[in-house]
Amino acid sequence: MTESIVLLAFIAALCSTDMTAFGQFMICRPIFCAPLIGFLMGDIGTSLWIGMISEMIWVNEIPMGVAVSVDVSAISILSTFWVCKYFKDSQEAAIWGLILAVPFTYFYREIDVAGRNFNIKLMHWVEKGIQNGKYGRINTGIVASLFFFVLRAFLFYMFAMIVGGWIYEGIYLQFSAFILEGFRKAWYLLPVVGFGMVIYNFRNIKIQFMRK
Secondary structure, three states: OHHHHHHHHHHHHHHHHHHHOOOOOOOOOHHHHHHHHHHHHOOHHHHHHHHHHHHHHOOOOOOOOOOOOOOHHHHHHHHHHHHHHHOOOOHHHHHHHHHHHHHHHHHHHHHHHHHHHHHHHHHHHHHHHHHOOOOHHHHHHHHHHHHHHHHHHHHHHHHHHHHHHHHHHHHHOOOOHHHHHHHHHHHHHHHHHHHHHHHHHOOOOOOHHHOO
Protein backbone atom coordinates (compact mmCIF):
# COMPACT_ATOMS: atom_id res chain seq x y z
CA MET A 1 0.00 0.00 0.00
CA THR A 2 2.95 2.31 0.70
CA GLU A 3 4.09 1.99 -2.91
CA SER A 4 0.66 3.02 -4.19
CA ILE A 5 0.57 6.07 -1.89
CA VAL A 6 4.00 7.13 -3.15
CA LEU A 7 2.81 6.82 -6.75
CA LEU A 8 -0.44 8.68 -6.09
CA ALA A 9 1.39 11.43 -4.19
CA PHE A 10 3.77 11.85 -7.12
CA ILE A 11 0.89 12.05 -9.61
CA ALA A 12 -0.86 14.57 -7.35
CA ALA A 13 2.33 16.64 -7.17
CA LEU A 14 2.56 16.70 -10.96
CA CYS A 15 -1.07 17.87 -11.18
CA SER A 16 -0.39 20.68 -8.70
CA THR A 17 2.72 21.66 -10.65
CA ASP A 18 0.55 22.44 -13.65
CA MET A 19 -1.18 25.23 -11.72
CA THR A 20 1.74 27.67 -11.59
CA ALA A 21 5.11 25.97 -12.17
CA PHE A 22 4.89 24.25 -15.52
CA GLY A 23 2.56 23.55 -18.40
CA GLN A 24 -0.86 25.10 -17.92
CA PHE A 25 -2.38 22.00 -19.50
CA MET A 26 -5.34 22.28 -17.07
CA ILE A 27 -4.64 18.89 -15.48
CA CYS A 28 -4.65 20.73 -12.15
CA ARG A 29 -8.38 21.40 -12.41
CA PRO A 30 -10.57 19.26 -10.11
CA ILE A 31 -12.71 17.99 -12.98
CA PHE A 32 -9.62 16.20 -14.30
CA CYS A 33 -7.38 15.33 -11.34
CA ALA A 34 -10.13 14.00 -9.03
CA PRO A 35 -11.47 11.46 -11.57
CA LEU A 36 -7.87 10.53 -12.39
CA ILE A 37 -7.15 9.60 -8.76
CA GLY A 38 -10.56 7.92 -8.50
CA PHE A 39 -9.90 5.87 -11.63
CA LEU A 40 -6.57 4.68 -10.25
CA MET A 41 -8.24 3.74 -6.96
CA GLY A 42 -11.33 2.12 -8.45
CA ASP A 43 -14.09 4.62 -7.70
CA ILE A 44 -14.66 6.84 -10.71
CA GLY A 45 -18.26 7.74 -9.77
CA THR A 46 -17.55 9.36 -6.42
CA SER A 47 -14.39 11.04 -7.67
CA LEU A 48 -16.21 12.53 -10.66
CA TRP A 49 -18.81 14.01 -8.31
CA ILE A 50 -16.06 15.47 -6.08
CA GLY A 51 -14.30 16.94 -9.10
CA MET A 52 -17.52 18.46 -10.43
CA ILE A 53 -18.46 20.05 -7.10
CA SER A 54 -14.94 21.36 -6.43
CA GLU A 55 -14.75 22.79 -9.95
CA MET A 56 -18.02 24.67 -9.64
CA ILE A 57 -17.45 26.03 -6.12
CA TRP A 58 -13.84 27.11 -6.67
CA VAL A 59 -14.03 27.88 -10.39
CA ASN A 60 -12.73 31.43 -9.85
CA GLU A 61 -9.70 30.32 -7.80
CA ILE A 62 -7.09 31.04 -10.45
CA PRO A 63 -3.54 32.13 -9.55
CA MET A 64 -2.87 35.53 -11.07
CA GLY A 65 0.28 37.57 -10.54
CA VAL A 66 1.57 37.46 -6.98
CA ALA A 67 -1.76 36.24 -5.56
CA VAL A 68 -1.50 32.83 -3.89
CA SER A 69 -4.86 31.15 -4.36
CA VAL A 70 -6.16 28.02 -2.70
CA ASP A 71 -4.93 24.91 -4.50
CA VAL A 72 -8.28 23.44 -5.57
CA SER A 73 -6.52 20.40 -7.00
CA ALA A 74 -5.37 19.53 -3.47
CA ILE A 75 -8.96 19.73 -2.18
CA SER A 76 -10.28 17.35 -4.82
CA ILE A 77 -7.28 15.00 -4.78
CA LEU A 78 -7.14 14.59 -1.01
CA SER A 79 -10.88 14.13 -0.56
CA THR A 80 -10.94 11.62 -3.41
CA PHE A 81 -8.00 9.67 -2.01
CA TRP A 82 -9.42 9.50 1.50
CA VAL A 83 -12.89 8.36 0.52
CA CYS A 84 -11.57 5.80 -1.98
CA LYS A 85 -9.11 4.36 0.53
CA TYR A 86 -11.25 4.23 3.64
CA PHE A 87 -14.95 4.36 2.67
CA LYS A 88 -15.30 3.63 -1.03
CA ASP A 89 -18.65 4.57 -2.62
CA SER A 90 -19.76 6.41 0.54
CA GLN A 91 -21.54 9.68 -0.12
CA GLU A 92 -21.29 10.81 3.49
CA ALA A 93 -17.54 10.12 3.57
CA ALA A 94 -17.08 12.13 0.38
CA ILE A 95 -18.63 15.20 2.02
CA TRP A 96 -16.45 14.76 5.09
CA GLY A 97 -13.41 14.46 2.82
CA LEU A 98 -14.20 17.79 1.16
CA ILE A 99 -14.59 19.47 4.55
CA LEU A 100 -11.33 18.11 5.95
CA ALA A 101 -9.35 18.84 2.78
CA VAL A 102 -9.94 22.59 3.04
CA PRO A 103 -7.72 23.25 6.12
CA PHE A 104 -5.01 21.02 4.62
CA THR A 105 -5.14 23.16 1.50
CA TYR A 106 -4.64 26.35 3.49
CA PHE A 107 -1.67 24.69 5.16
CA TYR A 108 -0.26 23.91 1.72
CA ARG A 109 -0.73 27.55 0.72
CA GLU A 110 1.65 28.56 3.52
CA ILE A 111 4.15 26.02 2.19
CA ASP A 112 3.69 27.52 -1.28
CA VAL A 113 4.39 31.01 0.05
CA ALA A 114 7.61 29.76 1.65
CA GLY A 115 8.53 28.13 -1.65
CA ARG A 116 7.99 31.37 -3.53
CA ASN A 117 10.24 33.20 -1.08
CA PHE A 118 12.89 30.58 -1.78
CA ASN A 119 12.45 31.17 -5.51
CA ILE A 120 13.12 34.87 -4.97
CA LYS A 121 16.49 34.00 -3.40
CA LEU A 122 17.16 31.60 -6.25
CA MET A 123 16.31 34.33 -8.76
CA HIS A 124 18.80 36.71 -7.11
CA TRP A 125 21.44 33.97 -7.31
CA VAL A 126 20.76 33.60 -11.03
CA GLU A 127 20.88 37.37 -11.59
CA LYS A 128 24.20 37.64 -9.80
CA GLY A 129 25.55 34.83 -11.95
CA ILE A 130 24.44 36.57 -15.13
CA GLN A 131 26.22 39.74 -14.05
CA ASN A 132 29.38 37.69 -13.67
CA GLY A 133 28.94 36.01 -17.03
CA LYS A 134 27.70 32.68 -15.60
CA TYR A 135 24.77 32.22 -17.96
CA GLY A 136 24.49 28.54 -17.12
CA ARG A 137 22.76 29.55 -13.89
CA ILE A 138 19.63 30.35 -15.90
CA ASN A 139 18.97 26.69 -16.74
CA THR A 140 20.14 25.58 -13.31
CA GLY A 141 17.74 28.01 -11.64
CA ILE A 142 14.78 26.87 -13.73
CA VAL A 143 15.46 23.18 -13.09
CA ALA A 144 16.10 23.73 -9.37
CA SER A 145 12.90 25.76 -8.96
CA LEU A 146 10.80 23.11 -10.71
CA PHE A 147 12.48 20.30 -8.75
CA PHE A 148 11.83 21.87 -5.36
CA PHE A 149 8.24 22.70 -6.36
CA VAL A 150 7.54 19.05 -7.17
CA LEU A 151 9.41 17.91 -4.06
CA ARG A 152 7.47 20.07 -1.62
CA ALA A 153 4.16 19.17 -3.27
CA PHE A 154 5.08 15.48 -3.13
CA LEU A 155 6.05 15.65 0.55
CA PHE A 156 2.86 17.54 1.36
CA TYR A 157 0.69 14.93 -0.35
CA MET A 158 2.54 12.11 1.36
CA PHE A 159 1.93 13.76 4.72
CA ALA A 160 -1.69 14.67 3.99
CA MET A 161 -2.59 11.28 2.54
CA ILE A 162 -1.12 9.34 5.47
CA VAL A 163 -1.55 11.57 8.53
CA GLY A 164 -4.66 13.23 7.14
CA GLY A 165 -6.06 9.79 6.39
CA TRP A 166 -5.73 8.75 10.03
CA ILE A 167 -7.51 11.93 11.12
CA TYR A 168 -10.14 11.49 8.41
CA GLU A 169 -10.97 7.91 9.35
CA GLY A 170 -10.76 8.40 13.11
CA ILE A 171 -13.12 11.38 13.22
CA TYR A 172 -15.54 9.96 10.67
CA LEU A 173 -16.10 6.83 12.76
CA GLN A 174 -17.14 9.05 15.68
CA PHE A 175 -19.88 10.88 13.81
CA SER A 176 -23.43 10.34 14.99
CA ALA A 177 -26.26 9.21 12.72
CA PHE A 178 -27.61 12.77 12.76
CA ILE A 179 -24.38 14.21 11.33
CA LEU A 180 -24.11 11.46 8.74
CA GLU A 181 -27.66 12.17 7.64
CA GLY A 182 -26.66 15.82 7.19
CA PHE A 183 -23.73 14.73 5.03
CA ARG A 184 -26.06 12.58 2.95
CA LYS A 185 -28.34 15.55 2.28
CA ALA A 186 -25.34 17.73 1.46
CA TRP A 187 -24.41 15.23 -1.26
CA TYR A 188 -27.56 16.27 -3.16
CA LEU A 189 -27.60 19.93 -2.15
CA LEU A 190 -24.00 20.82 -3.03
CA PRO A 191 -24.62 20.68 -6.81
CA VAL A 192 -27.25 23.38 -6.30
CA VAL A 193 -24.73 25.45 -4.36
CA GLY A 194 -22.19 24.80 -7.10
CA PHE A 195 -24.49 26.08 -9.84
CA GLY A 196 -25.20 29.13 -7.70
CA MET A 197 -21.47 29.80 -7.38
CA VAL A 198 -20.99 29.48 -11.13
CA ILE A 199 -23.79 31.98 -11.79
CA TYR A 200 -22.41 34.35 -9.14
CA ASN A 201 -18.84 34.20 -10.44
CA PHE A 202 -19.89 34.85 -14.02
CA ARG A 203 -22.66 37.34 -13.29
CA ASN A 204 -20.85 40.24 -14.96
CA ILE A 205 -20.05 38.40 -18.18
CA LYS A 206 -22.20 39.52 -21.11
CA ILE A 207 -22.89 37.20 -24.00
CA GLN A 208 -22.21 38.85 -27.34
CA PHE A 209 -25.57 38.20 -28.97
CA MET A 210 -27.39 39.52 -25.88
CA ARG A 211 -25.71 42.92 -26.04
CA LYS A 212 -27.75 45.80 -27.34
